[in-house]
Amino acid sequence: MKATIITQGRQFTVKEGDILSVNRYPETKAGDTVTIDQVIFAGEGETAKVGTPTIPGASVTAKILENKRGNKIIIFKMKRRKGYRRTRGHRQELSVIKIESINA
Secondary structure (H helix, E strand, O other): OEEEEEEOOEEEEEEOOOEEEEEOOOOOOOOOEEEEOOEEEEOOHHHOEEOOOOOOOOEEEEEEEEEEEEEEEEEEEEEOOOOEEEEEEEEEEEEEEEEEEEEO
16 A cells, blocks of 8 residues: 655655655654654555545555664855855755554
8 A cells, every 4th residue: 555645844655564764753662653644545456546635544654774874965155256155065964764554
């Protein structure tokens, strides 16, 4: 069974056993279980359900495998002929999750 979920401000189409990297869930650690209740589509073929905007009572259970930081991104700003240069780096906080079950 497939499901389209909204978590951490982004949409993902998932099935059981999928592993995703999403923005970090606050105050969680590896091994915790997260329930995602914003399911906007679930099922396959003729048994598919479409939410308006979400399916009431549907949820997806995921386990947090690890919390980590993403690759470094360099932000560079420059204005030509003005001597203005700024360099800054950013690393996004991520949670790696595994989809355990889809309840629709």
